[in-house]
Amino acid sequence: xxxxxxxxxxxxxxxxxxxxEVICAYPISPQTHIxxxxxxxxxxxxxxxxxxxxxxxxxxxMSVAIGSSATGARTYTATASQGLLFxxxxxxxxxxxxxxIVMTVANRAIGAPINIWNDHSDSMSQRDCGWLQLFAESxxxxxxxxxxxxxxxxxxxxxxxxxxxGFILTHAYEQLELPSQAQVDRFLPPYEPRQVLxxxxxxxxxxxxxxxxxxxxRYLAHAKQTMALELIPEIAAEFAAEFGRAAGGxxxxxxxEDAETIVVALGSVVGTxxxxxxxxxxxxxxxxxxxIRSYRPFPxxxxxxxxxxxxxxxxxxxxxxVGMGGVVSADVRMALSGIQLNxxxxxxxxxxxxxxxxxxxxxxxxAVEDKLPPLSFLDLNxxxxxxxxxxxxxxxxxxxxxxxxxxxxxxxxxKPEVSA
Amino acid sequence: xxxxxxxxxGGQGVVTAAEMLSIAAFExxxxxxxxxxxxxxxxxxxxVSFCRIDDKPIRSREPISAPDVLIIQDANLLxxxxxxxxxxxxxxxxxxxxxxxxxxxxxxxxxxxxxxxxITLPATEIAQKHLGRPLPNAVLLGGFAALTGMITLEAxxxxxxxxxxxxxxxxxxxxxxxxxDLLRAKETQ
Numbered sequence: 001x002x003x004x005x006x007x008x009x010x011x012x013x014x015x016x017x018x019x020x021e022v023i024c025a026y027p028i029s030p031q032t033h034i035x036x037x038x039x040x041x042x043x044x045x046x047x048x049x050x051x052x053x054x055x056x057x058x059x060x061x062m063s064v065a066i067g068s069s070a071t072g073a074r075t076y077t078a079t080a081s082q083g084l085l086f087x088x089x090x091x092x093x094x095x096x097x098x099x100x101i102v103m104t105v106a107n108r109a110i111g112a113p114i115n116i117w118n119d120h121s122d123s124m125s126q127r128d129c130g131w132l133q134l135f136a137e138s139x140x141x142x143x144x145x146x147x148x149x150x151x152x153x154x155x156x157x158x159x160x161x162x163x164x165x166g167f168i169l170t171h172a173y174e175q176l177e178l179p180s181q182a183q184v185d186r187f188l189p190p191y192e193p194r195q196v197l198x199x200x201x202x203x204x205x206x207x208x209x210x211x212x213x214x215x216x217x218r219y220l221a222h223a224k225q226t227m228a229l230e231l232i233p234e235i236a237a238e239f240a241a242e243f244g245r246a247a248g249g250x251x252x253x254x255x256x257e258d259a260e261t262i263v264v265a266l267g268s269v270v271g272t273x274x275x276x277x278x279x280x281x282x283x284x285x286x287x288x289x290x291x292i293r294s295y296r297p298f299p300x301x302x303x304x305x306x307x308x309x310x311x312x313x314x315x316x317x318x319x320x321x322v323g324m325g326g327v328v329s330a331d332v333r334m335a336l337s338g339i340q341l342n343x344x345x346x347x348x349x350x351x352x353x354x355x356x357x358x359x360x361x362x363x364x365x366x367a368v369e370d371k372l373p374p375l376s377f378l379d380l381n382x383x384x385x386x387x388x389x390x391x392x393x394x395x396x397x398x399x400x401x402x403x404x405x406x407x408x409x410x411x412x413x414x415k416p417e418v419s420a
Numbered sequence: 421x422x423x424x425x426x427x428x429x430g431g432q433g434v435v436t437a438a439e440m441l442s443i444a445a446f447e448x449x450x451x452x453x454x455x456x457x458x459x460x461x462x463x464x465x466x467x468v469s470f471c472r473i474d475d476k477p478i479r480s481r482e483p484i485s486a487p488d489v490l491i492i493q494d495a496n497l498l499x500x501x502x503x504x505x506x507x508x509x510x511x512x513x514x515x516x517x518x519x520x521x522x523x524x525x526x527x528x529x530x531x532x533x534x535x536x537x538x539i540t541l542p543a544t545e546i547a548q549k550h551l552g553r554p555l556p557n558a559v560l561l562g563g564f565a566a567l568t569g570m571i572t573l574e575a576x577x578x579x580x581x582x583x584x585x586x587x588x589x590x591x592x593x594x595x596x597x598x599x600x601d602l603l604r605a606k607e608t609q
Contacts, residue, residue: 004446006439168481173442173454271479356482
């Protein structure tokens with residue numbers, strides 16, 4: 001049924017259609033509405049049998065998820081930002097043990113400074129943890145990816161993160177289609193675990209492994225992610241056949257066939273980029289977009305095939321490796337090794353800074369003329385940066401950076417024209 | 421595409437207003453997108469929400485910087501925030517106030533716009549009467565329907581019933597209808 005609803009509520013409904021048996025979560029913005037929605041469904045008896053556990057922290061949430069998944073229950077949780085960081089040790093255990101937990105990450109920046117707004121720093125910090133990471137462009141895709149994620153996780157016996165932009169998607173109302181229970185049941189069979197803690201057939205899970213086999217266990221995790229490179233497009237194709245719309249897959253190209261300039265991006269910014277690219281196409285620029293939908297495993301071959309004919313590639317990313325530059329850019333460069341083209345990293349939208357079409361147009365106008373520096377920051381307020389650098393050069397006790405910048409920025413803001 | 425920006429304070433239902441408006445537009449077969457300004461949601465703090473309405477799917481997700489319609493849920497914000505920033509020349513402005521546009525000191529802005537495009541509506545009073553609480557959001561949507569004609573009153577009432585249940589929905593719908601009738605009566609004078 002097509003309805004107008006909030007992204008978080010839609011994801012809650014979609015997860016419920018997947019018939020999870022255990023949901024454990026600790027609330028954190030902007031994830032809260034998702035688990036509130038699921039909690040209401042469990043309490044109202046609409047999602048049964050399912051146990052909803054309120055836990056005391058994110059570390060507990062992932063620990064409970066590990067325990068319930070190991071007993072053979074389909075298990076779901078959700079988090080964001082500092083919450084994801086707080087569960088990191090258990091996140092590595094979930095993937096190391098090969099437990100097919102599905103977790104939504106409502107992408108949000110990481111402090112300090114404290115910031116509740118969207119960027120991709122949180123999930124990017126966990127790119128090496130062994131979980132698969134899928135990125136949603138819209139709320140419809142977030143709905144669809146969760147259904148695919150359970151299927152993918154359970155076929156591989158590996159955990160999957162579905163990453164959706166916090167606030168921008170989670171708190172947005174838009175129209176979307178929720179599938180029927182019968183459709184989801186046809187697509188997603190009951191969970192049949194590869195390993196299970198069962199008193200009737202006792203096993204232990206979580207052995208200590210020394211140098212004699214540790215590398216092989218890790219290699220197998222990589223081999224599974226490599227297998228996922230084939231499984232993800234297969235599941236996406238099956239999904240399209242069952243549900244009548246495309247979602248997921250490794251990558252999606254937009255107007256890239258003859259493109260000389262290709263912008264690589266992940267998540268909801270792709271929509272805004274499409275508007276900008278259409279305007280630039282109308283003005284005669286040969287430009288397109290490559291949306292990366294599976295970030296882990298990273299589709300090196302698909303990215304290489306999509307980008308190799310271009311003259312230049314701009315990686316627009318909401319993440320930033322301090323002291324290095326782009327996070328996604330490094331992977332894109334790996335995909336392009338041996339191919340000569342101009343590559344640019346544009347870091348944008350950190351901590352919720354709006355990514356506007358006007359700024360994208362300005363940046364891309366520079367890009368198509370190869371005037372961009374290798375690394376740039378969209379709409380960086382250079383004045384306040386310089387002022388702080390000057391302050392630090394001038395006085396030893398220059399004070400806390402964040403507080404100084406807030407003062408400088410508020411001094412720049414215009415006052416309203418209307419007088420009292 | 422029609423872009424609406426709603427200014428108010430935390431606790432006034434600013435975000436809910438944009439959501440109800442998007443539901444109303446969806447009810448009329450349009451594509452709509454509503455989202456909040458994602459500020460820290462403290463009661464009383466200035467809050468902004470956005471709604472886009474179009475006949476085709478809406479792809480852009482940036483905040484609305486050039487609104488076609490402004491809804492101001494608290495007139496005191498006129499002195500605190502530059503609410504008129506980016507307003508398009510032929511746009512509409514609907515302000516929750518029992519005072520006139522002149523009394524609010526907005527003659528200069530109103531003169532720049534087509535006649536009748538900047539108006540006030542005593543939404544808090546109407547809400548108080550129907551709900552017993554000063555929650556002007558649904559009332560202003562009734563006003564929006566009358567002012568712009570872009571959404572029907574029926575669709576607004578549908579949006580209200582989607583977000584609220586029972587008596588609260590009924591009372592909000594009655595308040596929105598009174599606002600609609602009030603502005604319609606003014607127009608025909």
